[in-house]
Amino acid sequence: MIDVRRLREEPEYRRGIERKRVRDGLLDEVIAADDARRALLTRVEDLRTRQNAASKEIGQSTADERPAKIAVATALKEELAALEPALTAKDATLRDLALQVPNPADASVPDGGEDDGEVLRVVGEPPAEAPPLDHATLAEQLGFVDSERGAEASGSRFAYLMGDAVLVEFALVQWVLGRLVAEGFTPVVPPVLVREHVMEEAGFFPTDRNQVYDLPDDELFLVGTSEVPLSALNRNALLAADALPIRYAGFSTNFRREAGTYGKDTRGIFRVHQFDKLEMYSITAPDESWEEQERILAIEESIIGGLGLPYRVTNIAAGDLGAPAAKKYDIEVWLPSEGRYRELTSCSNYLDFSARRLKTRVRGETGTEFVHTLNGTACAISRTLVFLFEHYQQADGSFAVPDVLQPFTGFSAVEARG
């Protein structure tokens, strides 16, 4: 959630919001709602002051004086009761409007939309020729993925991951998790079913509600990323300054309905309803989040670079940022069968946007402040496998295991099957 006061007072803040996609007039509606709320708040508080004073007097009066004083207090109580529902309504109106406002884009974020991201660097060379098989075909041939049975059992976009591919998955997890632990991240396997308030506070509701699987009988929701339960780990917390930064490496299965993507990426496991992912989640002091974002980006690059995949880093344009992100880097890896770069990981700085809803604060020298939160993909397994299947496919149809994973798989190649 945004800071309404800063919206009112800081032109820069407002400009940052307007660089994103915002409904016309929304910001002025927020300010008007805030004005209306404050005006009423003054009146209600004045009445409450008088009511509190009247009640207090009763306690100190003699029995004779009481009836008259109680009558006065009762009158004030009734007056207040008539006004309070309006205040509650104005609070709700302000909140509903404020929740629709995205976090301002940072000044270092380029203007524009999907095609206007700034490519910061290109690392590694795309291969000169595409491999003979795309990832989906190779995976079926080697017995890594069974999409047909997946669809039968659970519907389209579900797949069985099988055989040596599973060992490669666990090798990825082991390798990446080891690096994250070395970087000071605390490993966490969080709950993947959460209550509604967790979804709300993590910023996924109401905006992305249609992307989330819902278990109505139990009033629980399946998480689309471990960021959701990780954020709940410090909700309503007032942290000591020396407790920061907090770094979590969350491993979880993720569930996404992928509504609105019919017909896109239907082959293989590029886009599936269920996948495992290692996610980085950091909580920092307000003046340290930009540094942390670079740190997370560097870790992501070292993972993708360590796997030998050619990639590029993009500073996503304002209009293409999600609501909570002030700045986001995407790392896109070359996908040979499509002859273009496709997103593999990303990392975002939310600043205090998410912390404001979560009420995660830090006790500083001068008072308390909302912390900053950041997240970044360490390894989205199934999509990483897609790139590995294509880049490590050999001319004879076999699959070579990346060097860094071999200590964990115990084998260096998977032979082609006839």
Added chain:
RNA sequence: GGAGGGAUGACUGAGCGGCCGAAAGUGCUCGCCUGCUAAGCGAGUAGGGGGUUUUAAGCCUCCUCGAGGGUUCAAAUCCCUCUCCCUCCGCCA
């Protein structure tokens, strides 16, 4: 799933209709004392919103004692619902 007990500030813990935003202790901050350290002495120390001033501080005020509702002139305190924790029984990987 069944039966009880509980949730209070950074932490432990008292309060059980008005004198309570809340004893006491711990921790923390400042000062004193002290070869150093430890101990000791004194003072301070919840969060959030609004107003005023507008650098800040200060001052006024409202809300918050797990969450939400209710009773009352007045609720940490009484009632209801929910969530969580603990103990016992059952079941279970």
